[in-house]
Amino acid sequence: MDETGFPDESGAEAPGLMSGGGAAAAAPNDGAYRVLARKYRPKTFEDLVGQEPMVQTLENAFDTGRIAQAWMLTGVRGVGKTTTARILARGLNYEIPGAADKPTVKLTQEGTHCKAIMEGRHVDVIEMDAASHTGINDIREIIDAARYRPATARYKVYIIDEVHMLSNAAFNGLLKTLEEPPEHVKFIFATTEIRKVPITVLSRCQRFDLRRIEQSKLIGLLRRISDAEGIQITDEALMLIARAGEGSARDSLSLLDQAMAHGSGAIEADHLRQMLGLADRARVIDLFGHVMAGRIEEALGELQAQYEVGADPAIVLTDLADFTHLVTRMKVAPKSADESSVTEAERARGREYADELSVRLLSRAWQILLKGVQEVQAASKPLAAADMVLVRLAYAADLPDPGELMAQIRSGQTPMAGSVPSGGGSAPTGGGAQAMAVGMSHGSGGGGNGPTMQASARPQLSAIQGGMPAQQVSPQVAPQPDVQPAPAYNLKNLHDCAALASEKRDIPMKVAIQRQMRLVKFEPGKIEIQPTEDAPADITGEFGRKLTEWTGQRWFVVVSRNQGRPTIHEENEANQQQLLSDAKSHPTVASLLAAFPGAKVVDVTVKVSEEADAALADPMVSDPLLSEALGDDEDD
Structure with a gap:
């Protein structure tokens, strides 16, 4: 194992991979290229990044002999579930003649079974993909084979990946063996959908939730692998890869592999942005300043410029939402600005925005962007959809929230019309809002230049700091059109x-x-x-x-x-039944029914008087359901 802590391609230790001067020597070449995610796959518990709680638990269990019969490994894609399962199987069967003869997490040397287990070809470590072996017959084979002792190793270990894909019959068939397995059998399950695993299975396993890898640790891992590969990569490019990887080591290494091919030995942040369709973080901050100040024309121009250089509109809005989240965190938790994943430009300018903008304003922007990202992803024209999201955000930036409007109404004030975003157009009518956003701009220099206060879009409105009015402004009330009063209705029932x-x-x-x-x-x-x-x-x-x-x-x-x-319909049905009953008991009707066997009364129509007929002409009582109340008692 080299000084970076990674094994070479062959899986054996590679001493002296790093020379004294720090230059990386060429890795052994067997004629076939192996991707970084496989080449630098962890082989020991020390190689696992970000899973220290699980390693500590296993170490204590192995030392005290409290070894469970089954483990459930869950987490998002690429955090190392299958790799951890193999390392755990290696630790269970770790054996060096004359040196080690019991399970351990200290895999300092390659044991008798280690290489075969890590390569997935050991006869006593059986790996099964539940996505392609979902039925009860596959589980029946495991149950039958579990009765026999291992051929060469200490334990017979069954690793079932994506276990949530098993059918209900397969889960039920596994329960008895899982709860009381032979002493020489261990089960290791891995899944990304823990909620789809029956609780009866979960209750029989020790569960380990493999966490997303922190960006700082992921950046360190990418830096060590880049140095081992002899790749020149900037810190900003590493940060972009770590962010795009979203805590997944495999995804991050796949992106690094792609960037190495794209950059031909040297990886710059600009090249990486073009490859991933990302926007420059400094330009995202510029876009944030435009929309929060209501400069819609500049905001649309900035989005168009980023789109022309290859940025995906959905990713631009996602980055804009991420910066909104960062500014909010800086406002409520200032220490979050000191995290290693925050660039200097984000730290400097984010603090200035956090001082100027209110939490309510930031929360409203976050909600609009969160909904807007979904709209852009589903739109047939993503750029046009992103434009409309920015327009919505710019016009909503200076609107008061419902609490402020209620406060104005209670105090007897008239809600004021909102300021017009600079870029043309008239203010929306019919709602009114008091100007809350401040004009913001930054210098043309680097990311350290923060926003400065400017005049509001309307000269009669004063600048308002932090979303709260600095002074009262006389309302400009537009003339209201004549509204015809609604007709009066005398509703009684x-x-x-x-x-x-x-x-x-x-x-x-x-x-x-x-x-x-x-x-x-x-x-x-x-x-x-x-x-x-x-x-x-x-x-x-x-x-x-x-x-x-x-x-x-x-x-x-x-x-x-x-x-x-009773409901109106029930009353009408009851009245109709009464009319039918009365009609049948009428002497004339009764004689007709007797004279014609099989005849029956189907319906009864009420004869309406002239006064009632005139009343029915009134649209207020023209419903046929009311006609019965206006007629006499004579039956046709």
Whole structure:
């Protein structure tokens, strides 16, 4: 093993890989190139990066002899689940004649079984991919073979990768052997979807959650591998790879492999951005300053410029959201600016933005960007979708939140119209907002130049620091158009409400009133109902909103615990049944039914008087459901 702590391609130790001057010697070449993720695959517990709690637990268990019969390794892709399983199998079967004869995590030398286990070809360490062996027959083979002792090793170890892909029958078939396996059998499971593993299986295993690798440790790992490969790479490029890897060692090494081929021995940050479609972090900060100051024209121009040099609009918005998150963290937890993953430009300018912007403003920007990234990823034209997200963000940057609007209303103030983002256009009408954003700009120099205060977009509005007004400004109230008053409705019961819904041509609400509401109490402005079992959960809120909209008056519809009257539909059905019963008992009808066997009364029509007929012409009572109440008792 070399000074960097990595084995060579052959898997054997490679002493002297690093010369005294620090120059990397050429790695042995067997004619086939091996990717970095395989070439520098960890072979001992010391090589595992970022998994110290698991290693400490295993070391204590091996020292005390408390060795479990099964382990469950879970984590995101590329954190080393399968590699850890092989190292664990090596530690269980570690053996050096005359030197080591028990399980251990101190794998200082290559033991009798180590090389075969790490290469996946040991007869007593059986690896199975559950994605391609999902059935009960595959598990039955394991159960049958587990009865026999290992051929050469101390334990027979079964490594099942992506175990969540097993079928329910396979899981059930494994339970008994998993709970009471032979003393010479150990199970190691690996999965990325721990929630899909039945709890009955989890309860029989020791679970280890392999954590994402921290960026600082991932950068150190990439630096050691780059030096071992003789690759010149800048610190900024390493940071970009570590960020793109998102805590996955395999993903990061794959990106480093790609960057080595792209850069031909020297990797620069600019070349890496072009390869990954990333935006310059300094330009992302510039874009953040434009949108938070309402400079929409400059913001759209900056996004267009980044797109022309190869930046993906979705990634630009993601980086913008990441910087928003960083500024928020700097505001609420200033020590987060000292993390090694934060560049000097982000640290300097992020602190200045954190001092100037309020948490409410940053939270609103985060919500808009989070939703905007999803929209851009799903859009057929990502650049156009990203433009609209920036427009939305710039215009929303100076809007007060609902709490501020309520405070203005309670104090008797008129909500003020928001300032127009510099770049043309008129302010949105009909809502009004007080200017909260401050004009920000930075020098044309490096990333250390932070934002400076400028005048607001409107001369009559003063600059406001941190999202709070510095001084009161006289409101500019636009003339309101003449609004025709809503017609007055005298609603006395649910019949009137159903008639109103019919007049407004809202058939679904009319049906809901007639069939899904049992009236408990009806007062002007307040209705208490008992919804039927098939009524929607939000029927009261929708009913109250519609009545308020139709009548121009505030209506509250609440659910009552008291028993309500039958629904309008139930009352009509009962009335109709009564009419049918009365008709059948009528002497004339009874004689007709007797004279014509098999005849029956199908329907009864009520004869309406002239006064009632005139009343029915009124649109307020034109619903056919109300006709029965206006007729006489004579039957046709």
